[in-house]
Amino acid sequence: MRFLETFFNGTVIAKYTPDIIVAMGITLALSVAIIISGIVFGAVLAGLRSFQVRPLTLLIVLFADLMRALPPLVVILILFFGLPSVGLLMPDWLVLYLVLSLVLAAFAEEIFWAGLTAVTRGQWEAGRATGLSFTQVLTNIAFPQAWRMGIPPLVNRALAITKMTALGSVIGVKEILSVASSAQSFSGSATPLTMAAVAYMLIFIPAVIASRWIERRFHYKT
Amino acid sequence: MNARRYMLEVRGLGKTFGETEVLKAIDLNVSEGELVFIIGPSGSGKSTMLRCCNRLEEPTSGAILIDNARITDIPRRDLDRMRLNVGMVFQGFHLYPHMSVIKNVILAQIKALKRPADEARQRGMELLDQVGLGHKADAMPSELSGGQQQRVAIARALALDPKVMLFDEPTSALDPELVGSVLKVMKDLRDKGMTMLVVSHEMAFAREAADRVVFMDGGYVVEAGTPDEIFGNPKSDRLKSFLSRVSGGAH
Ligand SMILES: Nc1ncnc2c1ncn2[C@@H]1O[C@H](COP(=O)(O)OP(=O)(O)O)[C@@H](O)[C@H]1O
Ligand SMILES: [Mg+2]
Numbered sequence: 137m138r139f140l141e142t143f144f145n146g147t148v149i150a151k152y153t154p155d156i157i158v159a160m161g162i163t164l165a166l167s168v169a170i171i172i173s174g175i176v177f178g179a180v181l182a183g184l185r186s187f188q189v190r191p192l193t194l195l196i197v198l199f200a201d202l203m204r205a206l207p208p209l210v211v212i213l214i215l216f217f218g219l220p221s222v223g224l225l226m227p228d229w230l231v232l233y234l235v236l237s238l239v240l241a242a243f244a245e246e247i248f249w250a251g252l253t254a255v256t257r258g259q260w261e262a263g264r265a266t267g268l269s270f271t272q273v274l275t276n277i278a279f280p281q282a283w284r285m286g287i288p289p290l291v292n293r294a295l296a297i298t299k300m301t302a303l304g305s306v307i308g309v310k311e312i313l314s315v316a317s318s319a320q321s322f323s324g325s326a327t328p329l330t331m332a333a334v335a336y337m338l339i340f341i342p343a344v345i346a347s348r349w350i351e352r353r354f355h356y357k358t
Numbered sequence: 359m360n361a362r363r364y365m366l367e368v369r370g371l372g373k374t375f376g377e378t379e380v381l382k383a384i385d386l387n388v389s390e391g392e393l394v395f396i397i398g399p400s401g402s403g404k405s406t407m408l409r410c411c412n413r414l415e416e417p418t419s420g421a422i423l424i425d426n427a428r429i430t431d432i433p434r435r436d437l438d439r440m441r442l443n444v445g446m447v448f449q450g451f452h453l454y455p456h457m458s459v460i461k462n463v464i465l466a467q468i469k470a471l472k473r474p475a476d477e478a479r480q481r482g483m484e485l486l487d488q489v490g491l492g493h494k495a496d497a498m499p500s501e502l503s504g505g506q507q508q509r510v511a512i513a514r515a516l517a518l519d520p521k522v523m524l525f526d527e528p529t530s531a532l533d534p535e536l537v538g539s540v541l542k543v544m545k546d547l548r549d550k551g552m553t554m555l556v557v558s559h560e561m562a563f564a565r566e567a568a569d570r571v572v573f574m575d576g577g578y579v580v581e582a583g584t585p586d587e588i589f590g591n592p593k594s595d596r597l598k599s600f601l602s603r604v605s606g607g608a609h
Contacts, residue, residue: 258452266515267471281456
């Protein structure tokens with residue numbers, strides 16, 4: 137009974153459910169926005185890299201290595217506490233969105249690039265021999281294949297990074313964990329944290345199921 | 359036959375990779391509607407020669423003319439338009455694995471030739487019927503046999519209405535029982551009047567379908583003539599030894 141009282145307190149649940157639902161909306165919206173912009177930006181970077189322009193390639197590799205090496209929380213804190221002192225004020229959610237999008241973009245760039253390099257020379261030659269330009273082969277032939285090869289690691293990476301929206305609690309973004317932990321300190325009960333776990337499951341279990349569907353949908357034999 | 363104009367002319371073609379001179383001075387003409395067969399030992403520069411004809415490889419010296427246009431003078435940015443005139447079929451098919459058969463055949467028609475989509479589809483279906491694969495239009499390449507894939511690759515190249523078709527060992531990657539269907543498509547194409555330059559080891563097919571046979575070795579054209587001359591009465595020692603090796607079953 138003590139256990140239930142601590143983790144599943146009915147009055148606490150009733151009190152904080154509306155707040156948690158709003159926070160779920162914020163986590164969900166942030167996650168979707170991060171996945172879309174991270175993957176699109178990563179794809180653009182990999183596409184630009186394939187033109188093999190030395191300085192551009194160096195910049196892209198530098199960006200990807202840096203964003204993959206740094207703990208996201210460090211970048212979030214640097215931007216959140218550092219930018220105001222150079223006169224740039226960004227809302228907390230924007231910092232979180234930007235940093236996680238950039239981290240996902242860095243991983244996505246590497247995944248797409250690995251896919252692009254795995255597209256055979258024969259594919260390129262078949263395309264070019266039929267009068268397609270470099271860019272046309274890239275977008276119509278190479279990229280769709282790189283995309284399919286990249287889906288399993290992309291899906292994993294996207295899930296891992298969207299779960300990092302919980303880092304927003306450190307800078308006050310009103311996402312699930314942040315709302316739950318302030319509810320926990322107000323109520324003195326661990327129940328809001330249980331509610332947070334349930335809320336995350338409600339979002340991410342369907343996401344995991346959807347990801348399996350996507351992986352199957354885009355799987356093809358060569 | 360004699361009054362025909364040249365559709366493909368190769369004049370003094372040279373190609374060097376780093377230090378190695380792969381093509382020394384190749385001269386070769388293909389008349390309109392002619393099927394010219396190229397034979398020669400592995401490493402003699404046959405693929406390199408073909409690939410120079412659509413500038414997948416950049417010639418080091420010499421000139422290549424297609425329908426009297428010097429394609430070796432074309433600046434790089436205009437290569438794509440030139441390549442519409444030159445169809446190429448590869449040993450490894452290289453169909454796009456993520457697209458259905460019909461989409462493989464339509465893609466360049468729409469993107470490179472700028473043909474309207476419905477027209478491209480119609481032309482694509484026509485060509486798939488011609489290679490006997492109209493019923494496979496919506497299949498994925500992985501669902502086809504090697505011979506079927508190669509026939510789709512031929513349809514894909516034909517879809518751009520090229521003036522010349524280049525074949526680089528189109529049947530070498532196929533199981534023996536699938537070779538015939540591809541050769542038949544090539545024979546039909548020849549009978550329709552397509553100009554064709556074919557690198558292949560199918561000597562029986564050369565005897566049956568080729569107008570002329572060219573023997574390359576060491577970066578030169580060593581001997582050229584009708585199939586009867588080349589197979590029945592080879593003059594150079596190098597051709598004689600090549601033919602005895604090939605007919606001896608060694609590849
Ligand atoms: N991209 C390349 N770089 C360096 N050497 C090459 C390249 N392509 C072909 N070669 C060399 O050129 C020679 C002729 O090759 P190829 O044209 O493929 O001959 P074939 O088709 O008659 O077998 C070979 O010795 C091969 O190693
Ligand atoms: Mg070859």
